[in-house]
Amino acid sequence: MKIYALSDLHLSHAETKPMDIFGEVWINHMDIIVDHWVKIIREEDRVLIPGDISWAMRMDKARIDLDMLEDLPGYKICIRGNHDYWWDRPGKLNAQYNKLYFLQNKAYMIDKLAICGSRGWICAGSVNFNEEDERILDRELIRLRLSLDDAIKNQAKEIIVMLHYPPTNNADRLSPFISLFKEYPVCHVVYGHLHDETSWQGALQGMNEGIRYDLVSADYLKFIPKLIRA
Known part of the structure; x- marks a missing residue:
């Protein structure tokens, strides 16, 4: 079993969202994702998907994208991104799929290795950071701590953290997320959201x-x- 990561798939089978407006690299990107995926990922592998999975606004529209992921090789562990408006209660989502796990407030265990995470948010010091951002940031820190605590409850020796947002501002290597990582046996952090x-x-x-x-x-x-x- 190997562990891979790939964020910001921005699938759009049921939504009209031409991604090539963001650059030529996005032309036919869903076909490119599938082509690489089936060549690399094996059924026993895990793939971490740190958010922005589907452009769909509702679950009935997201289903075709999630079904596609379900059918691809490997087990996928997902967290919510800032564009995943279709995201429903994780328990409800998890009951609908066998090879997709929707992670929120919990840890996904692989023996003594835990996969934890939350969406994250922009950190203080970001441009136009305001009281609403602070409220969301505090909530995401709580969710991440709940996930990390669940890992410890399940006797994790090592932890991989998924965030959608970067864990810190570009100009500042300190952040409440990085401080939180240091309280736990976090060995690896993967994140997405950045596209330039x-x-x-x-x-x-x-x-x-x-x-x-x-x-x-x-x-x-x-x-x-x-x-x-590996």
Whole structure:
């Protein structure tokens, strides 16, 4: 079993959302995702999907996208992104699929390795950060702590964290998310959300104070799932 990560799939089988307005790299991107996926992922593998899964606004519209993911090889662990408006109660979603797991407030266990996560949010110091942002940030930190605590309850020795948003501002390597990681045996953090060269260049990547960080936005990875654990 191997663990891969690929964020920001932005599937749109039921919604008219031509992604090539964001650049030529997005032309026929859903076909490209499937082509790479079936060549790389095996049935026993896990694929972490840190949000922005489908452009659908409602679950009945998202179903065709989720069914496509269900049919692809491997088990997929998903968290909510800022565009996943269709996201319903995780328990309800999990009851509908066998190879898709919707993660919120819990940990997904693989022996003593835990997969934890939350959507995350922009951090204080971001442009136009306001009281509403602070409220959402506090809520996401609570959700992440609940997920991490569930990992410890299940005797996790190592933890991989998924966030949709980057864990810190480009100009500041400190954040409440990074402080929270240090309270637990977090070894690896994957995140997405970023879709331009400037953001990619400033993103936190590689080892930082004993934790590895990887940006896994689909366009950044050219739609090739990134191996994060062999």
